[in-house]
Amino acid sequence: MAKTPKNIAIVGSGLVGSLLALYLRKAGHSITVFDRRPDIRNVQFSGRSINLAMSNRGWKSLRAVGIEDEIKKIAIPLDKRAMHVVGQPLYFQKYGKDGEAIWSISRGVLNRRMIDLAEEAGVEFRFEEKVWDVDLPNAKIFTGETEKGVWEEYDYDVIFGCDGAFSRVRHKMQRRSRFDYTQEFIDVGYKELTIPANADGTHKLDKHSFHIWPRGKFMFIAMPNLDGSFTCTLFLPFEGEVSFESIKTKEDAKNFFTAYFPNVMQDIENLTQDFFSNPTSAMVTIKCYPWTYWDKVALVGDSAHAIVPFYGQGMNAGFEDIYVLCELLDKSGDDWSSAFEAYQEMRKPNADAIAELSYRNFMEMSSKTADPKFLLQKKIERRFSEKYPDKWIPSYSRVTFSDASYAEALAIGDAQEGIMKQIMQMPQIEEKWDSQEVEQRILELL
């Protein structure tokens, strides 16, 4: 880590902001975290959150700063998907090999714990202080009650923008020439709902599963919380025949759930009330470059690369940013400029790769899950991978349970897809999908 202690501001006290604060504080720097919102430890959760799925990259980043065990206490391991498919009994799909799991954590619960841990380590938090402007070359921050009102000016050595998809820090960088930027929304929104615990505090559904009710263009998911409840998410197009737009009344909402999710409907708490009191949120992919400004300012996490949530990697990618960045700072002594340069060069291709993988998962979910050819292909892959675990690691496992870079996961995934395309063109593949011949052909193509 850099030798000379710096005076550092972090904008944003979310998961990435508080973890980065902890890393840098433990490396001996002075850290102040600004957030425009109130302290999340003192407020009710927003009702707009999807539960998190912590996987290998996330844990590795927490381990390196010594808080893995602490966080595992508030997480529940999920070793499989529970598929609630229309017209079929409930069935399970294991995520990986034995012992491999993703971990369900409530965003709010995790964020509160991380702020506690950062504060204990000596990080200063300034909540309800709104950053309106940043002077990039001089690492100054301007805060105030309103954008037009009187501003307070702060001088720092380094500023980190961990202020999420709609980052104010990035916003300032974006007005510079030669700053590439993309924000692309998908036409599907989401809404948080809740399945409460049983009266005795136990879970109403299997607590070690990620529950999915796929319905083609839309789906419902549920992830367990420690208190016996499930945080659920309804993904649904904004417009169209079956859409958020078409559900206008409590009656509409009831009819929608009765038609498509009858089995889960009676378990959802205050269904029709929450449906209208919880917001409908949009999902966006954000890409930009560069991520840094000299040795003064750097973007980390969603501010640099927001992705759609369908691979469960948003937080994991942000935590991996921090791991890589702090490792680079560690090596480069006081040369923050080189560390920042290397950080963005290393992370940008990986951020683009996980954005692509996440978007593809969305497309797969919304257009392919009903395609028998696609399902057959997945079945062949699964069979082969189980038989030859060293020769064929499925993309999902490489992303979720390995250290391999996202860019590598994308590239190998594409190569595997190329092989499967050829396999699917074999005559009578529907009949002989589990034959020796198919297996042999894959081995040849590898």
Next chain:
Amino acid sequence: MAKTPKNIAIVGSGLVGSLLALYLRKAGHSITVFDRRPDIRNVQFSGRSINLAMSNRGWKSLRAVGIEDEIKKIAIPLDKRAMHVVGQPLYFQKYGKDGEAIWSISRGVLNRRMIDLAEEAGVEFRFEEKVWDVDLPNAKIFTGETEKGVWEEYDYDVIFGCDGAFSRVRHKMQRRSRFDYTQEFIDVGYKELTIPANADGTHKLDKHSFHIWPRGKFMFIAMPNLDGSFTCTLFLPFEGEVSFESIKTKEDAKNFFTAYFPNVMQDIENLTQDFFSNPTSAMVTIKCYPWTYWDKVALVGDSAHAIVPFYGQGMNAGFEDIYVLCELLDKSGDDWSSAFEAYQEMRKPNADAIAELSYRNFMEMSSKTADPKFLLQKKIERRFSEKYPDKWIPSYSRVTFSDASYAEALAIGDAQEGIMKQIMQMPQIEEKWDSQEVEQRILELL
């Protein structure tokens, strides 16, 4: 045109803003144009401008509002490219059929004339009044000396954002959810230089040609002005071995021109002085959607779709926006909402198409012009198109000299490219490129 006169604000007094003002004023509306810059009629030109190439779409839009003849007085027709290639004598490439030409106009001269014409028609211009914020649902504009200072508030019925690639109006729309936005810079910059007139006021180079000095990764162009001078543009990578970055001193600039443009060098006015006093400008492709907000706000021209200048269609595309929009308003009576909806739906695919075509021309220029295969392909296409002008309209002609939509031009261009790919794979194509066999094969593939 809409029946009830509206009180309309246009942000931006550039080419698109002043033409739209003229159209709407002539349709009976009250028009105020705001611009943060001083009146261009009272200031020196910026030294950062590329001359304009008015082609069919531009003229059509001017004709419909009755100012085509007026503007032709300040334009010079160019019916050919003049190619200044290293190691070859100067040669010419006709743009199209006889009578087809693009017209060179100085951006500053045109802008001054258009503001005059709009003012004569009764448009009010408010120069040096900076728009900082827009209230979209209420069509309010906020102006003031500084962003943080006291603001003036104006109420309008409709607001148009014609404020260019870095539009403040779009900037406000962009902060809304589900607004898609992309800005992507290319790694090549440009700089304006001048070749002055001869002492007797005549042009130093052929005045009816678009002069090009292609040099692979970079190029120099010159377009004539009425006063005998040429406005020239040097396109050059920002970084790299031969780049703006590598030209640091007057000596460097002289060496660069001596090495690559010896023939034109002595004609450039104040070469080494202008090189450092004129800015180096960046080029960006901007895409966004939606372009309108209810019946209150619409983006027109670069604010909705900035493109790189390598097809000479930026202004033409903006003028065509106005033509289409005003035709729609004409048909839809007082229903501005429907007209705006139809406008963005019709123009967005065309804006995307001309962005793509312009970017491809940039790629072609920087990587393909030295490729003998590419040059041969162009030669075969030219030969065929001359012989069968009804069967093969080159993309350039369809974009530049026709009414066909940009989207159609892109699609047909792609189909033609597909055919040429097959032709180029014919054995010994290098020898028999002008044979009956090749001609026959194209006819079969069409």
